[in-house]
Amino acid sequence: MRQRAVRDQQRLDSGAVSSPKDLESLQRELTSLAKRQGDLEDVVLEIMERREAAQERVTELTQRVSAVQAKVDDATARRDAALTELDAEIATVTKDRQVVAEVIPADLLKLYDKLRAQQGGVGAARLYQRRCEGCRLELNITEVNDVKAASPDTVLRCENCHRILVRTSESGL
Ligand SMILES: [Zn+2]
Secondary structure, three states: OHHHHHHHHHHHHHOOOOOHHHHHHHHHHHHHHHHHHHHHHHHHHHHHHHHHHHHHHHHHHHHHHHHHHHHHHHHHHHHHHHHHHHHHHHHHHHHHHHHHHHHOOHHHHHHHHHHHHHOOOOOEEEEEOOEEOOOOOEOOHHHHHHHHHOOOOOOEEOOOOOOEEEEOOOOOO
């Protein structure tokens, strides 16, 4: 389009076109071409601005993706570390349990395991200040008297949740 405008302008300047009608037509075409060029330049400008804005958005989003990825990496590393720690703890606790289980009479251990399966993983509970720490209920006076009267090696059970009650110096007896 620009070449055509230059050619038209050259023809106009050369004086080769002498008819007023042709001159006028040429002039009109030049004006029209100039306007179209202006319009196209506006379009190009707008596209460039939009492209720039899009590029900025891409940069921003890329940065956000990197930030999120860093957080994911961090969380993954912490999770892995926690899992390693848990595995070590499981191994220790399992070994400790084995040592304790070996000195507990077989029938008591069997009862404990049965209760543990029934009572959400807790088969025995501490009796603390006359309260069963398994179900959190306080023993009534008759139950307290029964516990007081029982010999130290009697296996006591909570009347409410049936868990094995473990007496300590803090049982409130
Ligand atoms: Zn209980």
